[in-house]
Amino acid sequence: MRIGELSERTDTSRRLLRYYEEQQLIVSTRSPNGYREYDERFVDRVMQIRGLLDAGLPTRIIKQILPCLDKPRTIHFPDATPEMLATLTLERDRMTERINCLIRNRDSVAEYLDAVSGGLADGARQDAVMAGSRTDLKSA
Amino acid sequence: MRIGELSERTDTSRRLLRYYEEQQLIVSTRSPNGYREYDERFVDRVMQIRGLLDAGLPTRIIKQILPCLDKPRTIHFPDATPEMLATLTLERDRMTERINCLIRNRDSVAEYLDAVSGGLADGARQDAVMAGSRTDLKSA
DNA sequence: TTGAACCCTCACATATATGTGAGGGTCAAC
DNA sequence: GTTGACCCTCACATATATGTGAGGGTTCAA
Structure with missing residues (x-):
């Protein structure tokens, strides 16, 4: 989906979604025309981010704990x-x-x-x- | 106690204590020389404020819930x-x-x-x- | 009497999360 | 081919919680 849909589905301004990307809380692929493309799982991801921000965690910290939060306990402890x-x-x-x-x-x-x-x-x-x-x- | 002691005991800068007063989260009496005076119970009060701020509540909201937090369930529901x-x-x-x-x-x-x-x-x-x-x- | 260690107010500075808008592409429908 | 609804980047603006420091009193002890 593009940024507009993600924005509506997460009730988060486009501005903020770009900001979260700048802060490396989310990433996006780009269509040939330069538009950001997101897949389904970013809906949950963004809502998680918003919840944590609202609970007082700064983006810097959120970025660090996000890798612990992927549903299938993918192995990223090596790094x-x-x-x-x-x-x-x-x-x-x-x-x-x-x-x-x-x-x-x-x-x-x-x-x-x-x-x-x-x-x-x-x-x-x-x-x-x-x-x-x-x-x-x-x-x- | 004066602001310096409250500051040390709550690990909160003097600047912030004055700010909290400006936001009406705490009050102080004044010595004849103009110095702020606080009594014991402000130590807990300030720590409560800091905890709530850290948990994402803005001063505006904290101000509203503080009256619910006085230990002896003093009656302020009339107002x-x-x-x-x-x-x-x-x-x-x-x-x-x-x-x-x-x-x-x-x-x-x-x-x-x-x-x-x-x-x-x-x-x-x-x-x-x-x-x-x-x-x-x-x-x- | 001076100096240190407090206190005061005021004002400007900073960081973070956010809003707003200008200037300008892309694309589908009419 | 124009229009409208998207998208882009960039930049400036705002609110909130905080830091920092100037300019200046008060108190107390050496």
Whole structure:
């Protein structure tokens, strides 16, 4: 597909897709006319990138962890240098910290919302609370 | 305590503490000479702010959720407007999305690391994983 | 009284992720 | 062959979180 379709399917501006390419988070082949061409798997890839960016990881780090994320556990450890492994270990731990921080705070917000809506359970309040109530995540 | 001590105890530059105050994430009282004064509870508060910033939340949002985070469940729901509740609900869900995204990716990275270190579990690999404390990979 | 070590405000600088638009090709349909 | 919807590169603009430093007070101890 070309950049326009990828843009629509990932809800990501063309500008950003080119930027991600510049940052080497994605690559593209080029048609004879110079247009970028992407295959299906870039839809997921781009959404993954956006999620990570939104969760505070910079492109520089995302670029490093992306190779760990290919679905079929393709073997790319041969090229893993010790520094790379150290970086990944560090980032794994930083991600865990972020997760714990978010869980703590998300739960506080949820608790607050529950308290408010629990206090007065009528209509006007209802729609505000409706949207979502998933509250338990188990993690390291 | 004054800004210098808070800065050291939270590992946050004075500049940033003033910035957080400007963004209304924290407040300070002023000594007669104009110096900012903080009490103990700002140590935790600042660390909470840093964690949330690092997890991708902008100050504008952090400001909104902070009131939900005071340890003794002080009653501030009286002032909660419906728009505020809708915002909180939205943010709670966005936090949950971030959490899931991070968990998914963190687990992939962890799995990758386990695969690599599990593959050859001897000394040579060990120091590679050990090394990570100060890791700054730069790119061109 | 001087100096060090704090503090203040203000302002400019930087990095990162993003938007916007100019100037210009490609291509299919009319 | 013109039009419209794509695509390209390049460059400037913006927002947010941060660094850095100038110019200047306050406090305290040598």
